[in-house]
Amino acid sequence: MVPPRTIIVTLFLLALLLVLFTLSLSIGAYRLYSPLDILRVVVGGGSDVDLAVIELRLWRSIAAISVGVGLAVSGLVIQRLLGNPMADPYILGISPGAALGYLIAVSLGLGLPLWYLLSFLGGLAAYSIVVVLASLAGLTSLALIVVGVSLSYVFSSASIILLYLLGPQAGFALSWIFGSVAYVPRSSSLTLALVVLAVLTVVVAYRGALTALLLGDETAKALGVRVELLRLALTATIAFTVSVITAAAGPVGFIGLTAPWIARVAYGADFSKLLLPTIVIGATLGLGSDVVVRAVGGGRELPLTAITALLGAPVLLYLSIRGRDVGRL
Amino acid sequence: MEPCTVSLEGVTVEVGGRAILKNLSVTINGGLTAFIGPNGAGKTTLLRVVAGVVKPSRGLVRICGLEPGRARRLVSYVPAFLQVDPYARVEDVLRAYSYGLSDGLDPREALRAFNLLHLEGRRFNSLSGGEHKLVLIAGALARKPRVLLLDEPFSHLDIANQVRVARILREATARGVTVIMTVHEPLYASLADNIGVLSSGELVAFGAPREVMRRDLLEKVYGVKLEEVRVGSRNLFIPEISW
Numbered sequence: 001m002v003p004p005r006t007i008i009v010t011l012f013l014l015a016l017l018l019v020l021f022t023l024s025l026s027i028g029a030y031r032l033y034s035p036l037d038i039l040r041v042v043v044g045g046g047s048d049v050d051l052a053v054i055e056l057r058l059w060r061s062i063a064a065i066s067v068g069v070g071l072a073v074s075g076l077v078i079q080r081l082l083g084n085p086m087a088d089p090y091i092l093g094i095s096p097g098a099a100l101g102y103l104i105a106v107s108l109g110l111g112l113p114l115w116y117l118l119s120f121l122g123g124l125a126a127y128s129i130v131v132v133l134a135s136l137a138g139l140t141s142l143a144l145i146v147v148g149v150s151l152s153y154v155f156s157s158a159s160i161i162l163l164y165l166l167g168p169q170a171g172f173a174l175s176w177i178f179g180s181v182a183y184v185p186r187s188s189s190l191t192l193a194l195v196v197l198a199v200l201t202v203v204v205a206y207r208g209a210l211t212a213l214l215l216g217d218e219t220a221k222a223l224g225v226r227v228e229l230l231r232l233a234l235t236a237t238i239a240f241t242v243s244v245i246t247a248a249a250g251p252v253g254f255i256g257l258t259a260p261w262i263a264r265v266a267y268g269a270d271f272s273k274l275l276l277p278t279i280v281i282g283a284t285l286g287l288g289s290d291v292v293v294r295a296v297g298g299g300r301e302l303p304l305t306a307i308t309a310l311l312g313a314p315v316l317l318y319l320s321i322r323g324r325d326v327g328r329l
Numbered sequence: 330m331e332p333c334t335v336s337l338e339g340v341t342v343e344v345g346g347r348a349i350l351k352n353l354s355v356t357i358n359g360g361l362t363a364f365i366g367p368n369g370a371g372k373t374t375l376l377r378v379v380a381g382v383v384k385p386s387r388g389l390v391r392i393c394g395l396e397p398g399r400a401r402r403l404v405s406y407v408p409a410f411l412q413v414d415p416y417a418r419v420e421d422v423l424r425a426y427s428y429g430l431s432d433g434l435d436p437r438e439a440l441r442a443f444n445l446l447h448l449e450g451r452r453f454n455s456l457s458g459g460e461h462k463l464v465l466i467a468g469a470l471a472r473k474p475r476v477l478l479l480d481e482p483f484s485h486l487d488i489a490n491q492v493r494v495a496r497i498l499r500e501a502t503a504r505g506v507t508v509i510m511t512v513h514e515p516l517y518a519s520l521a522d523n524i525g526v527l528s529s530g531e532l533v534a535f536g537a538p539r540e541v542m543r544r545d546l547l548e549k550v551y552g553v554k555l556e557e558v559r560v561g562s563r564n565l566f567i568p569e570i571s572w
Contacts, residue, residue, distance in 0.1 A: 085414060212428035214417060219408055222380040222478075223428040224401035269417035270424050 009266045013280045020287045024061040025054055027294045059189045061287060063181040063248070066192035068255055068286015069279050070199065070245045074238045075256030076263070076278045077203055080210050080271055081231050082141040083217075085264070088257035089242045092148040092235060095253075096155035097126020098246035099177060103162040106173045115176075116247045123243030126155055131235065139228055141217075144235070178303030179250040181290055188248045199241045203275065206234060211271040253305045254312035255285045265319050285311065330505030332359020333393040333403065333475040335379060340388030342374055342530075349374045350385070351530040361498060361508045363518040366527035367551055372511035373409070375527065376478045379509065380406040392476055400476075402429060405469035409480040409511075411461065417453045419445075419464055426468035439471035440464075443497065458485030466497060470506075477501055479510040483517050495520055515542065515566050526550055542566070 026033045030053050033041070041050045074089035082091070090096070101122020105115040130148045137143035163170055163177075176183075184192070203210070209230050212220045217227045245252070263277040289307040296302065335357040342350040350371045364372045377383040378390055381397030381404070392400035405426075413422060420436040427434035440446045443463055448456065456464065462482060469477060482498070483491050495517060498508050502522075512518050524541040526534040528550045534541045542564055544557045554569040 083414075085416075208428055212425050214413055214421060214425040216408070216411060216413070218377070218382050219406055219411070220425075220428070221382045222401070222404065222406035223426070225428060264414065264416040268421045269414040270421040272424075 006267060010277065010280070013277070013284055017280060017284050017287065020284060020291055021061060023291045023295075024064070024287055025057050027291060028053065028057055029294075059186045060181055060184070060290070062193055063184040063189040064286045064290035065283045066189070066196045066286075067181060067245050067249050067252055068259070068282040068284070068289075070192070070196040070241050070282075071252060071256040072259030072278050072282020072285070073196075073200060073203060073275070074242055076260035076271075076274060077210065077234055077238055078256070079260055080213055081234055082145060083213075084141065084145060085261065086257070087145065088254075089238055090152065090251065090253070090256065091145060092239065093126040093130045093151045093155060094123040094239050094242045095246055095251040096152045096159065097129075098123035098243055099159045099251055100155045100162070101125070102176060102247075103159050103166070103173060106170070107162050107166060115173075120243045120247040123246055124239055126151065127235070127239035127243075131232070139231060141231075144231075175303070176250040179252040179305035179308070180293070180301065181249050181304065182293075182301055184248050192245065192248055195241055195244045199237055200279070202234070202237050206230065207272045207275065210234075214269055214271065249304070251305065252286075252308055254308040254316075255282060255289075258308075258312035258316050259285055261319060262315060330475075332502075332505050333507045334358050334391075335476060335507060335509065336389075336391045337375075337378070338389040338391075340378060340385045340390060342371075342378060342383060343386040349530050350378065353388070353530075353532050355525060355532055355535055357507060357509060357523065359502070359505065359507045360522035361502045361520070362510070362523045362525065363521035364509070364511045364525040364527055365513070365515070365518045370527040370550075371530040372527055373480050374530075376406070376480055376509065376511060379476070380404060380478050382406070403475040405472045405474035405477050407462075407465045407469045407477070407479045407482065409484065411465060413453050415452070415454055419448045419451050419453055419456070422453050422464060423468045423471065426472055430472060434468075434471050439467045442471070443467045459487060459490040462486060462494065463490065466494065470497075470501060474506060476507045476509065479508070481512065482510050483512055483514055491517070515547070516563075518542070519563050519565075538563075 022035050022038070025038050026035070033054065038054060040046055041054050071089055078089050078091065079085055079087045098119045102115055102119035105118035130144065130151055131139070134143040134147040166173065209225045212223050212225050213227070221227050259282040260274070260278050262281050263274050267274055267277050285308060289304055289311055292307045292311070293302045293304055336355070338354050340350055340353045341348060353375070364375060366372055374383060378385055379392065379397065381401065390397050393403055419440070423436035423439050424434065437446070437449065440449055445463060445467060448460060448464065453464070462485065466479070466482065482494050486494060502508050518524050519538045519542055521538065523536060524538050525532055526541060526546065533550060534546055544555050544566065547566055548555050555566040556569055558565045558567060
């Protein structure tokens, strides 16, 4: 039987997501729309400009939801694969690698499409280096974490040097580094949504093995899970997804760590039961952060990562402190 | 149910050039088998080889005539200790044991079978060592295995729970399950139908408790002086401790 608390949390999150979606269509630099205005425009009662603005905000909302869901599910999978509740999708060096690729493209004076391409390739290259080095130690979760964290610092250091050398030229690169879905074109929003749907399909296909991995590598292997192959296949899938997300929206932090954590507190650690709540929480955090970015900037948009961290960190701190009593529930 | 035979022929396991199991051969025809030996003798590695977790460098392993990779559905493995996600509930751990089962596994049924329903909804990491062990055994047996492998099933248990686990294992063998365990306590080893003694990766003795539980052999294997005490039909061994 589903506990009443779980039902209440689920209904609250779905209601919150609906409210945020409406707000996301309402709020923006051009003008505020009431829910009635939005309805009127959607059924054909508004001007062409109004329709274009709401359509733009709709695609932006899709991008924010895709970023949130993609990072949240990636975080859930990485935490299970590495057996570490503090892991997030960036622990494998993907984000710092993508940032380095992006800044190399900016430094070389390449055109805008190549900034995104090099960012995507940087993420994948960083992951590949981490996996190759970790495999020398048997591709264990500890090896992946140690190599991933170490190389993340190396990539970040290189990025800092490039930013320093770029000086005032950094300009637009800075807004990307801090994360934003404001500049994601419509085609990229669609790509993001499709990539996230694809990764969800892969994760659903492997949910049984990911559920068994709760028992640790050894027992999962005894049950028939091919742990090393699973770890390689799914980290590669996550690397691809996070590289696409990072290339489009920059390194958006905290969602990949916080969303799965909140889901586990409310729903336990059964992977199959965690997937849907993690998707809803990820969507809520992604969309909610983007709404706050637009709402409190006073005409200017705040960096997305600053808001995801400001929203995510208190939740994480509260849950961690409250977690002392969780074991006795 | 006919008991399932587990056999190892010339099994050697080498890790980093060091032999952990050396040319080990043994055939277990059902019942309850205990492997004893000092720390590092290769007991856990032996279980892991049968569970298919570790591939032997040389030699053959057969479970009901099948190699371990094809016998996953027939074998359940209970590790000595399990640290899981801090938010994992008891049911989550039991459900994780259902991997590969077409009908799944009902956590409530698994708990009810061992009178553990009061643990439903509890965080797994908040349980006592004994409750941990009982939940894991409940999960492993809920898979209805032909072979049950347990690494130190009596460690961290109070006397009442030790008796409880011993009874559960004996009931499992009565149903035809082949139970293989590693133990440190000679008392619980002597409850087994067969005992294997491992020393530095070699099987130095295998047979009925009366044949194997000899003071000279145990003193040689463990490297300590033992005092032999007869209690009922069993010989118990107490180490001589000089301070």
